[in-house]
Amino acid sequence: MDDNAVWELFSPLYSDLLDADEFSRRKPFLAHYTSLEAVESILKTDEIWFSNPLFMNDMEEVRFGLVHCAQALRESKVIREAVGTDDRYTRFITSFDHFIAYFEQQFLLDTYVFCLTEQELNNTDGLLSMWRGYGGNGKGAALVFDTSKLTTYDGSPLIIAKVQYGSSDERLTWTRSAAKKLSDIITGNLIPDDKVHLIAFALFERLKLFALFSKHHGFKEENEWRVVYMKDRDLDNKLGVMFHYANGPKGVEPKLRFKIAPIEGVTASDLSLNKILASILLGPSTSSPLAKRSIERMLEVIGKPELKERLIASSIPFRAT
Helix, strand or coil, X not given: CCHHHHHHCCHHHHHHHCCCCCHHHHCCEEEXXXXXXXXXHXXXXXXXXXECHHHCCCCCHHHHHHHHHHHHHHCCHHXXXXXXXXXXXXXXXXXXXXXXXXXXXXXXXXXXXXXXXXXXXXXXXXXXXXXXHCCHHHCCEEEEEEHHHXXXXXXXXXXXXXXXXXXXXXXXXXXXXXXXXHHHHHHHCCCCHHHHHHHHHHHHHHHHHHHHCEEEHHHHHHXXXXXXXXXXXXXXXXXXXXXXEEEECCEEEEEEXXXXXXXXXXXXXXXXXXXXXXXXXXXXXXXXXXXXHHHHHHHHHCCCHHHXXXXXXXXXXXXXX
């Protein structure tokens, strides 16, 4: 049994991802709520800035998956029994810990996330909770993207998926379910001793995606989707030139300044901001006729007058104090 044959055995670990919410099936409209300063920068430069998940607003984020869920998997009795002998289990645990440590040391700093919220096509007001939380308390704007205009590629370092929400207990329940799936695969197949490290790698890869695309249920109303850049998938380092930083209120943070333009093997050959931007939604505190005309002036000055027809002013009767 070669490595590819062993790897194919573990596809059931991903069965919970292949549902109606899969990006390739739905292609939803996704909005990025932010400040007017950030909107101006994005439109001027055709760049969006990805953030490292360790610096994001859910303090658990990736840590929960790589710490608590990983520990639960180490302590799983069903995995221990399925792997078999003490020697095989030692190989499994040693490999599992190695993959986690290597990811944290070599790739985690340059794993980046761009956050969006799902939005109905006919929603021209936006979501008040998002305005308050991310859109400058109503004084910002939301860039709404039509993801049906995006082409995705297998093997791309960019992954787009919906965030799954759960309490700490619910996320640990997922971990137990993953352990059971893994044990069933091991029990039902004769995996050679020299391939035990592949069992650990398969489990780590699934855990990594769970950590990146899961969040505490207190954030559920955000209905979040994420574009995640994974350095360990960028084998040709095509986005390495975009690694950057920001020096802000929380100190210096690593950033990925992603240029919305064609990148061979990563994006479509005709990708552009103008192509995927469906609308610019002005926040309820910046939605007066005068404010809208000022934004139109900004678009003219930065050389994007064609976007004026995509400006929409939110009609939510909310004014920030």
